[in-house]
Amino acid sequence: MKNKLRLLFIMIAVAVVVPLTGCWDRREINDVAFILTTAYDLEPDGNFRVTVQIPLAGQLGGAKGGGGGSGGDKTYYIDSDTGRTIREASAKVQARSSRRLFSAHRRVVIIGEDLARTHGIRDLFEAISRFTENRITSYMIVSKGKAADLLNTDPPLERFSGEAIREMAKAQGRAVINIKNVAQELNTPYSDPVILYLGKKETEGGSDKKTEIQLLGYAHFKQDKMVDTFEKDKANALNLLRKHSRPYDIVIPFGQKHISLEMTDARTTIRPVFKAKNNVTFQIKVWSKMAVMENLSGSDLTDPVIFRQVRDKASESLRQTLLETLKQIQKYKTDPIDLGKHIWRSHPGKWQSTYRHDWRDRMDKADFDLQVQTDIIQIGYISSNIAEVTRE
């Protein structure tokens, strides 16, 4: 009797447990097509164009698979369609695919410049985040020109253009710009996202040309609309201002020629001070460490006087680009470096009472007290060019 009850109990438990699994969502890997990268563009008629890059499982093989992009059969294919909504467009692509498109492994999302500038990116998050299959830790990228064109490059070092883009985004280190982080920055009305800005470029020098992907800098957003770009030095300056310093090279003129320096490390502090009434001044201090990589000027860097001159030149050059960057930020009344947040953190009362409501208008009137201090920590292991004529 006890045993029978027990058996009954087990049967009920099993019967209850089994339907808890929800739907029968078994899918063999063979029946799935993995979307590696999606590119979103805006069509002239206002529709969305969705382009997906899908690796061909058969071509991926470890042992038999050929190397990178050496011509011939590609390891992926690209398909695209348009629709009034993003879902409609991707449903059309799905309709002509024999396998179920599976986006859980999409690690890069590319946004066309047109879409970012005229339509804004806020609508994209709707389609992306509504279902768990799309991972919101995918990197977000803005492409120069059409997003689909960026997908159609074939970077020689990687198997897929999407993979190359991901590697470049990943190399940005701590400053991860993924769907989740961008969405969070869009949440707050007084701060703005920046998104990596990539373009394509023909390789030079080789006999057969390849299109390679190039990191151009950051797309400058005002809320969800792109307004400008930070390129070259400005992008690096923005990194410093966002406190995500990454090593980069600067070239300063010195004497007749140039000196190449690598900024290896930097630290930034931003402190709001309220000197004048109703106006805020940001004291921005940047400490940077640099190393001399190439010295064409012929000057002897071991000479303390020259050393100091080089150091001051480097500081000045860095200061200039920082100022230009700040100017551009102010010009569009945007706040990608979270200046508002600095006020909020150090003077929460003031922020709540005065600045919060019209931060963007006050933003462009803010003053900057910019101090740049540079240490040259290394001048290399030689004092002068080893091929220099030293003997009479």
Place this chain on the structure above:
Amino acid sequence: MRPKKGSSNNESDNGSTDDGTSQKETGTRYDTVEFEFLSELDTLPLSDNLEENKKFLKRIFTDCSDVVNRPFTIEKDIPALALFVDGLVKTELVENALENLMIFEGREPDVESLMSRSLPVSQVKTTENYGEFLEGVLNGDTGILLHSNAKGLLLGIRGPAGRSVNEPETEGVVRGPREGFTENLRINTSLIRRRIKSPHMKTKPFVLGRRSQTPVALIYVEGLTNPGLIEEAIGRIEKIDVDIMVESGFLEEFIQDNAFSPFPQMQVSERPDTVAIALMNGRIAIVIDGTPMVLLLPTTFYQLLQASEDYYERFQMGTLIRWLRYVFLFISLFMPGLYVAITTYHAELIPTTLLFSIASAREHIPFPAVVEALIMEVTFEALREAGIRLPKAVGSAVGILGALVVGQAAVEAGIVSAPMVIVVAITGIASFTIPSFNGAIALRMLRFPFIVMGAMFGVYGILIALMILIGHMANLRSFGVPYLSPIGPMNPASLTDVFIRSPNWSIQRRPGFLNVLDDVRVKGSLTKSIWRQRGQKGIDVNHGRNDESSGDGQDEK
């Protein structure tokens, strides 16, 4: 009972003392004795008429070609009879004993005096009934019956043991004793006795098997092992009523707590040192004649994951090896199931590049992942089974065939994918890391339900199966000891022998869950001083150097 000397048996008084032939017309009561089991003869006394005995023995041993019935005469006129089973006795020694008897002179030949004066045999026993007499003879004793003596002698000259003591095959070690048990009960008990030279180590004898009459010894340490446990074990063994008992597995199935569990509730060991350590931990060993496998009980799950060598090498290594086993325990149980579940339900869990490798390998495979897994696992089990049963020379051929056919050709032909081969291979290796074979079998069997659950319900299914499994294991007991102790009912003091292999000097107490009577293993003061000095340091060791003191003196102050 005391022997009733010379008297008794009315029917046999008339037996003519001179040898020679029968007294057929005197129909003795032995003519009608029918029996099925020897125990029924316990009430049948030996006759003091040798002819009667001879006749009866002849009748019951008809067609037993291995039973030798050797009449002889002591001192010219006393007829006697030696009865033994050829092959069970040491023939030279028996001959030696008979020689002594035959030239015995001058004394009245009764059993007692023979025993005390003329038999240079250490184990001699007298008996008055047929049951005991025959049992002794069939166990390898040499039985001697004298005329006009209603008592028989049993000379314990047991013979060639068969196999000599060899290195245990199932539990090899690099460092440690190389003796393994044999098929002979006496040798086995002696191997244990050699390690525990204490009168408190008891070897309680049993005879199991109605027909086989197999001797069994239950070994424990008095004053250490929980008396309740001993009582329970004895009680369970005494209930057994079966015709033959040939292997520890027979006994295990009769006395285990849960007859239907896939998990073994007793440990099996071929190593005397393992058994000795177990006895010292307050466990009981059961030695069965005819098998080198000794049962250890009670057994908890973690004990199945320990090998004796853990204790012989450095404790750090013992700890690492244990963790390796724990990890591989889970691998051997879950790996194929998880692989199936994740590839068919949770592809998003696999790192993208790894997924692409798997996808490309699976691209041309005609089967779903479950079928693939089942094919491979079943094939692997078949290969393993084939390898065990075959002679060694052919066994290696099976290995090669398996590696080539399953490992390579099947992958190249696109029938199974390479990742699946890797998964199955790792799983196979993982199950070999479990030191006890019977523990590994449980996991081998349970792997299949996990594959099925994983294939039907994904990781969720595997978790359900795991819950059921843990529930079952928590429910199991081995002779009253919870199977998962000391983790199941938490016993913190004993955990030091589970998660790590504590240094020998630091384990001061025996495992708490066995309720031993005396739980001191190492004196606390010793542990303390080793701990404090980080080892044993001599106080006055002076290596002939007077220039500096040898650093240890300070510790003592």
